[in-house]
Structure formats: C-alpha cells, structure tokens
Amino acid sequence: MAYSPRLKEEYKSKVIAALTEEFGYSNVMQVPKLKKIVLSRGVGAAVADKKLVDYALDELTTITGQKAIATLSKKDVATFKLRKGMPIGAMVTLRGERMYEFLDRLVTSALPRVRDFNGIKAKGFDGRGNYNLGVVEQIIFPELDIDKINKISGMDITFVTSAETDKEAKSLLTELGLPFQKN
Numbered sequence: 001m002a003y004s005p006r007l008k009e010e011y012k013s014k015v016i017a018a019l020t021e022e023f024g025y026s027n028v029m030q031v032p033k034l035k036k037i038v039l040s041r042g043v044g045a046a047v048a049d050k051k052l053v054d055y056a057l058d059e060l061t062t063i064t065g066q067k068a069i070a071t072l073s074k075k076d077v078a079t080f081k082l083r084k085g086m087p088i089g090a091m092v093t094l095r096g097e098r099m100y101e102f103l104d105r106l107v108t109s110a111l112p113r114v115r116d117f118n119g120i121k122a123k124g125f126d127g128r129g130n131y132n133l134g135v136v137e138q139i140i141f142p143e144l145d146i147d148k149i150n151k152i153s154g155m156d157i158t159f160v161t162s163a164e165t166d167k168e169a170k171s172l173l174t175e176l177g178l179p180f181q182k183n
Contacts, residue, residue, distance in 0.1 A: 005100035007176060015175040022171060032129065032163035032172045037099050039064060040071070040091040041138075041155040055150055056090040063141045064102055068092045105141075106157070107177040113140040119181035122170060129163030131173060132156060 016031050025031055039060055043052045053070055060068035071089035073082050082088070094102050111117060124132040136154045139146055163169035174180060 003097075005097050005104060007100040007104045008097065011100075011176065015172065018175050019168070019171060023168060032161050032168050034099065034103070034172065034176065035095070035160045035162055037094045037102060038091060038158040038160065039068075039094070039155055040089060040158070041153065042071075042089040043153075044088070050087070052151070053087045053090060056153075059138055059144060059149070060090050060092050060155075062143050063138070064092045064094055064098065066092055066094060066098055103176060105143075107179070109142050110140045111179065113142070119179045122180045125166035125169060127166060129161045129165060129169035131159040131161075131169060133159070 011033070016028060019025070019031050020028070041056050041060060043056050045052055057068045057070060068090045069092070070087040071091050073084055073086045073088050076082065076084050111120070120133055124134075126132065134154060134156055137152050138144060138155060139149060139152060159169075159173060161169045161172055163172055170180065
C-alpha cells in the first residue's frame with residue numbers, strides 16, 4: 001500500500017463532508033480543494049552579496065524538502081544598482097503529497113513556535129479564494145538549525161485553492177487546520 005499524507009486522508013474523509021454540509025454542494029467536484037502552496041522569499045541585500053540568495057535557496061529547500069529556485073529581477077533599477085536578470089529571491093511551489101506534508105508540519109509544529117501566537121489574521125484573502133500568510137522569522141521551522149542561520153528573515157506563504165469565494169476558502173483552510181484568529 002502506498003503512503004498517503006495524514007491531511008490528505010482527512011480532506012477525503014472529513015473536510016469534503018463538512019464543506020458539502022456547510023455550503024450545500026450537489027456534487028463532490030464542487031467542493032474546493034487546495035491546489036498548491038507557494039513559499040517565496042525576497043532577498044533585497046542580494047544585489048551586494050550573491051551568497052545571500054544561496055543561503056535562502058538552501059533554507060527553503062530544507063524547510064520544504066523540494067529544491068528551491070532563484071527568482072530573477074525583471075527590469076533595471078539604477079537607484080538600487082539592480083540589473084535585469086539578477087537573482088533577488090527564492091521560491092518553491094509545492095503540490096500533491098509534499099504540499100499536504102508541509103501544511104501538516106506548518107500547522108502542528110511551526111506556527112505554535114511563534115512567540116505570542118493568537119492565530120493567523122483572516123485579512124490575507126485576495127477575493128478569488130487564495131490566502132497569503134507572512135512569516136516574520138524563518139526559525140519557527142524545526143527543520144532549520146538555528147546555529148547555522150546567518151540572518152533572520154521572513155517569507156511569504158501563498159495557499160492557492162479552487163474556491164470561488166473567500167468564505168469558501170476560509171472554511172476549507174480552517175477545516176484543514178489553519179488556526180485563524182477569533183474576531
């Protein structure tokens with residue numbers, strides 16, 4: 001028997017039923033699902049020091065278990081001494097089983113390590129059913145060794161869903177375990 005992530009099984013067994021009951025879907029295919037999770041990190045100081053992008057790539061690769069790629073600048077900006085095509089960030093797109101594994105680790109081990117954590121803000125929805133979450137420090141992930149980090153910096157985590165509205169997307173992410181703040 002093949003391995004299947006815990007959250008994927010929970011989605012199939014509990015989340016689909018809960019969302020169908022809440023929104024009254026007539027077909028299982030109408031139920032929103034998580035399509036992908038994108039982790040991105042801008043490294044503004046990379047213009048002066050090229051090694052900072054390599055550190056960011058290594059850290060994102062360690063956190064996600066999937067090789068990160070460098071993001072390149074799209075245009076020249078003379079005031080920042082930036083040229084088109086220079087590496088200025090890092091990103092990873094997670095789909096399938098790795099996506100569910102990362103979400104499980106984020107909810108169960110990384111977010112509880114945030115200092116004074118009261119839940120994540122519900123204002124990160126974009127109107128099309130996607131959610132953006134900003135993490136201030138990358139050291140909340142237990143995969144990283146704190147002694148080997150050269151600079152503490154944050155990252156953006158984007159949850160892309162197939163939901164039509166923000167309300168459906170919030171219900172989906174809540175059922176999957178994301179701890180939203182109570183109003």
